[in-house]
Amino acid sequence: MSRFWSVAVDAPIDEALTYLAPPSFEGLLRRGQAVDVPLGKRIARGVLLGPKTEAPSFSLKEITKIIDEYPLLPEPFLKWLEWVAQYYFHPVGSVTSLAFPPLKKMIAPRASKRAAVIKASGPSQAPVLTAEQRKTVDGVLAHKGFSTHLVFGVTGSGKTEIYMHLLQEILAKGQRGLVLVPEISLTPQLIQRFAARFGDQIAVLHSQLTPRERTNQWWEIVDGKKNILIGARSALFCPIDNLGMVIVDEEHEPSFKQEEKLKYHGRDCAVMLGKFFQCPVVLGSATPSLESWKNSQEGRYHLHRLFERVEGRSLPNIEIIDMRELKQQRSLSEVKSDLPSWLSPQLFSAMKENLDRKKQVALFLNRRGMAPMVLCPDCGYIHECPNCDISLTLHGSSHLVCHYCDYHENFKELCPDCKQGVMTPLGLGTEMLEQEIAKLFPAARIARADRDEITSRADLEDLIERMETGEIDILIGTQMIAKGLDFTQLNLVGLVLADVGFNIPDFRSPERSFQLVTQVSGRAGRHVKIDEEPGRVIVQTYNPSHPSLVFSQQNDFVGFAQQELVHREALLYPPFGRLISLRLQGTDLEKVQATSQQIAEMATQLKEKFLSYEKIEVLGPAQAPLSRVRGKFRYHLLLKGPEMKDLNKLCRHLLGNEKLFPSGVRIFADVDPLNLL
Ligand code: ADP
Ligand code: ZN
Numbered sequence: 001m002s003r004f005w006s007v008a009v010d011a012p013i014d015e016a017l018t019y020l021a022p023p024s025f026e027g028l029l030r031r032g033q034a035v036d037v038p039l040g041k042r043i044a045r046g047v048l049l050g051p052k053t054e055a056p057s058f059s060l061k062e063i064t065k066i067i068d069e070y071p072l073l074p075e076p077f078l079k080w081l082e083w084v085a086q087y088y089f090h091p092v093g094s095v096t097s098l099a100f101p102p103l104k105k106m107i108a109p110r111a112s113k114r115a116a117v118i119k120a121s122g123p124s125q126a127p128v129l130t131a132e133q134r135k136t137v138d139g140v141l142a143h144k145g146f147s148t149h150l151v152f153g154v155t156g157s158g159k160t161e162i163y164m165h166l167l168q169e170i171l172a173k174g175q176r177g178l179v180l181v182p183e184i185s186l187t188p189q190l191i192q193r194f195a196a197r198f199g200d201q202i203a204v205l206h207s208q209l210t211p212r213e214r215t216n217q218w219w220e221i222v223d224g225k226k227n228i229l230i231g232a233r234s235a236l237f238c239p240i241d242n243l244g245m246v247i248v249d250e251e252h253e254p255s256f257k258q259e260e261k262l263k264y265h266g267r268d269c270a271v272m273l274g275k276f277f278q279c280p281v282v283l284g285s286a287t288p289s290l291e292s293w294k295n296s297q298e299g300r301y302h303l304h305r306l307f308e309r310v311e312g313r314s315l316p317n318i319e320i321i322d323m324r325e326l327k328q329q330r331s332l333s334e335v336k337s338d339l340p341s342w343l344s345p346q347l348f349s350a351m352k353e354n355l356d357r358k359k360q361v362a363l364f365l366n367r368r369g370m371a372p373m374v375l376c377p378d379c380g381y382i383h384e385c386p387n388c389d390i391s392l393t394l395h396g397s398s399h400l401v402c403h404y405c406d407y408h409e410n411f412k413e414l415c416p417d418c419k420q421g422v423m424t425p426l427g428l429g430t431e432m433l434e435q436e437i438a439k440l441f442p443a444a445r446i447a448r449a450d451r452d453e454i455t456s457r458a459d460l461e462d463l464i465e466r467m468e469t470g471e472i473d474i475l476i477g478t479q480m481i482a483k484g485l486d487f488t489q490l491n492l493v494g495l496v497l498a499d500v501g502f503n504i505p506d507f508r509s510p511e512r513s514f515q516l517v518t519q520v521s522g523r524a525g526r527h528v529k530i531d532e533e534p535g536r537v538i539v540q541t542y543n544p545s546h547p548s549l550v551f552s553q554q555n556d557f558v559g560f561a562q563q564e565l566v567h568r569e570a571l572l573y574p575p576f577g578r579l580i581s582l583r584l585q586g587t588d589l590e591k592v593q594a595t596s597q598q599i600a601e602m603a604t605q606l607k608e609k610f611l612s613y614e615k616i617e618v619l620g621p622a623q624a625p626l627s628r629v630r631g632k633f634r635y636h637l638l639l640k641g642p643e644m645k646d647l648n649k650l651c652r653h654l655l656g657n658e659k660l661f662p663s664g665v666r667i668f669a670d671v672d673p674l675n676l677l
Contacts, residue, residue, distance in 0.1 A: 002051035005029060005063065007037055008085075009046040010097035016049050020060040029063075032072035034100065036065040047073065047096040049082070071222065073099060076276035077239045083272055087648070089655060089669045090262045098237040098262070101215035117204055117213055124196035129165065133158050136304040137165045140282060143302070146275050150251075150296040151284040153306030154315060154555070155522025159284045160190075161310075163247045164197050166282065167228055171201065175244025175279075176227040180266055182253040183207060183232040184483055188461050191230060198228055205231035205238060208457040233258060233266030236273060243277045246270045250483065251283035251292055252515055257674045265672055267292075286522060286557075287515040290568065293561050294575040309526075316493070316524040316535035318517075318553040321346055322544040323497075340436045342428050347494045347538045348440070354536075355444060355473055359491040362475045363433060364482060364520050366500045368450040369393035369401065370432045371425035374411065378421030389628040394425050395452065405630045433496065434476050441474065449477035482520045491535050493524040498541040498549060505625050506676050507573050513548035514560050521552070572617075572640060574672070580639045580647050581673040582654070583624065585632045586665040595665045596621035596635040599654055603639065606653055613650050616641035626677045636676075644671075 006016045019037050021029055029035075033048045038061045045067070073081070073096075081099060085092035129137060132153070140149050153159050167177045181190065186206045195202050203217045203226040220226040221238055229235055233256050248256070248270045256266035267283065274281035283292055283301070296303040309315060321344045330337050339348055351361050373391035374383050383392050385402035392400040398411050415421040425432075430450045438446055447453075447463060454460050460480075466472050467487050475481060475490075501513045517539065525535015541549060551560035569576045582599060586592045600621050607613040620637035627634055641647050651669055658667065 002053060004052040004055045004060070006049040006052050007035065007046040007063070008049055008081075008093040008096040009037055009039055009044050010093045011039055011044055012091050013093065014089075014091050016092055017046075018052055018056055018060060019046075020062045022062045025063065025066065028066060030072055032075065032078050034067040034070045035063050036067060037061065037063050044093075045097060045100075046093060047078070047099075049078075049092075069105060070100065073239050074241045074243075076243075076278070077273075080269075080273050080276045083276070084262070084264060084269060087644075088262060088264050088671050089651065090264075095262060098234070099239055101218040102211040103215040105219055106212070106216065117209065117217060118191055118195050118202055124193075126165065126168070126197065127161065129161070130158060130308075130310055132306040132308065133162050133165070133310075136162050136306065137169075139302065139304050140166055140280055141169055143280055146278045146280070148271055148274065148281045148283065148295070148301045149304060150288055150292050150301045151282060151304045151306070152288050152293075152296070152557070153284070153286060153304075154309060155286045155519070156309040156313060156315075156526050157286075157306035158310045159249065159286075159306070160193065163249065163282065163284070164194065166245060166247070167198070170244040171198075171227055173244060174242070176221075176240050176242050177229070177245045177247065178235065178240055178243060178270075178273075179228065179230045179247045179249065180233060180235060180256070180270055181230065181249045182255045182483060184255065184460075184480065185250060186230070186232055187464060187485070189464060189486065194228065194230055201227045203229050205229065205235040206457075207232060207234070233264075233269075236266060236269055243273070244279050245282065246274045246277075246279065247282045247284070249284050252285045252287050252289040253483070254512070254674050257672075259675060263668075263670045263673075265674075268672065287518045288557070288561075290511060290561060290565060291575040294565065312530040313526070313528055314530075314534040315555055316521055316537045318521055318537040318539060318555075319346065320544050320549055320553055321538060321540045323540050323542050324544075339440075342433075342496060342540070343436075343440075344538075344540055347540060350492055350536060350538055351441070351474070351494070354492040355441065357491075358489075360467065360470075360473060360475065360487060360489045361492045361494070362477065362481060362490055362523060363437070363494045363496055364477060364479075365428065365430050365433055365496040366478050366516070367427070367429045368403075368431065368452055368478055369395045369429035370397075371429055372427040373425075374400065374423045375426050376415035376418060376421035376423055379415060379418035381415055381417035381421075383416070383423065387628070387631045389626055393429065395431065404626070428497065430476055430478060437474060437476065444473040445471060446474045446476065447472045449475060449480045451478070451480070454480060479516065481523070482516060485523060486526055487523070488527045490523055491525050491528070493520055493535070493537045495520055495537070495539040495541075498539050498546075499543055502543060502546060502548070504677070507568070507571070508674070510546075510548050510564055513546070514552050514557075514564075517549060517552040518555075518557070572642075577640050577642055578644045578647055579673055580651050581670040581676060582637050582639070582651070583668045583670060584621075584635045584665055585668070587632055588664055589633045591662050591665050592633045592635050593621075595661050595667075596637060598661065599667070600637050602654055602657065603637075603650065606650060612646050613641075615643075616646060616650060624677065638676075 003021050007019050008016045031050045036043050037046045085095040170177050203220045248267050251267045271281050295301040371394045385407050388404045400409050400411050413422050434448045521537040584596045603618045617640045624634040624636045
C-alpha cells in the first residue's frame with residue numbers, strides 16, 4: 001500500500017492535499033475515511049480520497065489521526081461529493097466537510113425539553129391509487145438502475161401519495177429513500193403524512209433544527225435506524241448507504257438552488273446522486289422547470305402525467321381582472337368608489353360571499369411592508385438605501401428598511417433632498433393590505449404571513465394550525481403562502497397584483513410568474529367535493545394579456561412551455577445553452593470594473609487560442625442590475641455555450657488566474673445560475 005494519501009481537507013483550498021501515512025496506520029486507511037491532518041499551525045478535518053503513487057518532491061506531513069467515530073463514506077456518495085466540488089468550483093474539502101454532522105455523537109440521548117422532531121401519530125392506511133397514480137407508480141418501478149422520472153401532475157393530483165407508494169416498494173426491497181422538498185413546504189403537515197404512513201422509519205433534516213437535533217437525525221440515518229430521510233436541499237449531504245430512490249418534490253422551485261458559498265442546485269445534485277447510486281430519481285411538479293420539461297421531451301427523463309385532481313375534485317376557476325380598465329372607469333365615474341384603488345369590486349364581492357359562507361380567503365401579494373418606496377412629489381427624490389442600489393421600504397408608519405441589507409432608519413416626512421416636499425409612500429405592501437382589509441371587513445379574523453410576521457418555523461406551524469382550526473378568515477401573505485399549503489376551507493384566492501414579478505430583468509421571469517400564478521391558484525378549493533362549486537381564483541393585473549397569466553388561466557403548461565422555449569432557443573438561453581455567471585464584488589468601483597474587463601479579455605483570448613471554446617459567448621462585463629449591495633459594487637459577466645464541459649474548462653482557466661487580479665475584488669463563479677440580478 002502506498003504511503004502517500006490524497007486528502008480532502010476542510011479548508012478553502014481547491015484541490016486535495018497529499019499526506020504521509022505513518023507506519024502505524026498501515027492497512028488501516030481506506031478511501032472515504034475521516035482523518036485529522038496538520039494544516040499550517042492547526043489540525044484540520046479531512047477525508048481520504050485515495051492512495052497516490054507519486055509523491056511531490058517537497059517534504060510531507062503525516063496524517064495525525066483516524067476518526068473512527070464515523071463509518072466510511074459510501075463510495076457512490078463520495079464520488080458524488082467529488083463531482084459536486086468539480087462541477088460547482090468549490091474546494092473539495094469544504095464539500096466533503098458537509099457530509100458530517102455539526103456535533104459529536106451523543107451516546108445516551110438525554111430527554112430533551114424541546115418537542116420531538118417528529119410527533120408520534122397513528123398509522124394511516126394507504127388509499128387505493130387512482131388509475132393515473134397507479135400508472136405512474138408502475139411506470140417508475142418498471143425501470144431498474146438509474147433513470148430520471150418527471151411526474152407532471154396538476155396541484156392536488158396526488159403526487160405525494162405516489163411518492164409514498166414508491167418508497168414503500170423501495171423499503172420492501174431493503175433499500176432506503178431520500179425525499180427533498182423546499183424548506184418552506186417542510187411543514188409538520190407534510191412530515192406527519194409520511195410519519196403516519198411509515199411510523200418510526202422517518203428522519204428529518206431542515207434548517208431550523210438545533211445542532212444537537214441535526215446530529216441526532218444524521219446518526220439515525222447513518223446507523224441505519226431510519227430508512228427514509230425527508231429534508232430540505234442540504235439533506236443531500238447526509239450519507240445514506242444503500243440508497244434506492246431519490247425524490248424531489250416541487251422540482252421547479254428556485255429555492256433548491258443555494259445562493260451562497262457552495263452554489264449548488266439541489267435538484268440537479270439529486271439527479272447526479274441517483275446516477276452514482278444507480279437508482280431511480282423522481283422529480284415532481286405541477287409546473288415543471290423548463291429544464292426538466294425539455295429533458296422529458298427529449299427522452300432523457302421519463303414523463304408521467306396526471307391530468308386530474310383525485311376524487312374528481314375540480315381545478316379552480318381563474319378570473320383575470322383588468323385593473324387598467326377599472327382605473328379608467330373609476331376616474332370617469334362621478335361617484336367615488338369607496339374601495340381602495342388596488343381592490344376590484346369583483347374581488348371584494350367574492351370575498352364577502354365567501355366569508356358569508358364561512359369559507360376562508362387568501363390574498364397574495366409578493367411585497368412586504370407598507371409601501372415599497374417613499375417619494376417626494378415636489379422634486380421626485382426617492383429614498384434609497386445608502387449601501388444598496390434599491391429603494392427603502394416603509395414599514396409601519398415610521399420605519400424605512402432595506403430588504404437587501406436590513407439597513408433601518410426612521411421615516412421623516414420632510415424630503416431630505418429639496419427640504420420642502422412631504423415624502424409620500426408609493427405602492428402597496430402586505431402590511432398596508434392588512435390595514436385596509438381590516439377596515440373593509442371589521443368582523444373578519446385576519447392573519448398576515450410574510451417575513452416580518454413569520455420569523456421562525458414555530459410561527460409558521462402556529463399559523464398553519466390556526467388556518468386548519470378555522471381561527472383565521474382572511475390570510476394575507478407573500479410567497480410564503482404560495483407553495484404547498486393545503487387548507488380544507490380555503491376556497492378563494494386573490495392575487496392582488498400579479499404584475500409584481502413581470503418586469504424583473506431576468507430571462508426566467510415569465511417562467512417564475514407562470515409558476516407563481518399556478519401554484520397560488522392551486523391553494524384554492526383543494527377539498528371541494530365533486531358536486532360542490534370549485535375553488536375560485538381572482539387575479540388582478542395591469543397586463544391581462546401577459547402569457548404567464550393567460551396560459552395559467554387555461555391551465556396550459558404545455559402551451560406556455562412551447563412558447564417560452566421558442567424565446568429561449570433564439571437566444572441560446574437554458575435549457576438550450578448553458579451558463580456560468582462570474583460575479584465580481586468590491587468596495588472600489590474602478591477596481592471591480594477593471595478586473596471584470598480583464599477577465600473578459602482573458603476569456604476572449606482563450607477563445608481564440610482553443611478551438612473547443614469556439615462556440616462559447618462571453619457576455620459583458622456589465623454592471624449587475626443590482627449594482628450595489630451592502631456597500632459592494634457588483635459587476636458580472638456571463639459565459640454561455642452549448643456544452644457545460646467546455647464552459648467549466650474555460651471558467652477553471654479564468655479562475656486559475658485569480659492571483660493576477662487585484663486584492664479587494666472577489667470573484668464568484670455561479671454554475672447554472674438562477675439569479676442574475
Ligand atoms: P399533490 O401532492 O399532487 O398536490 P396530494 O398527494 O397532496 O397531491 O393529494 C391531494 C389530496 O388527495 C390529499 O389530501 C391526499 O390525501 C388525497 N389523495 C391522494 N391520493 C388519493 C387517492 N388515491 N384516493 C383518495 N385520496 C387521495
Ligand atoms: Zn441596503
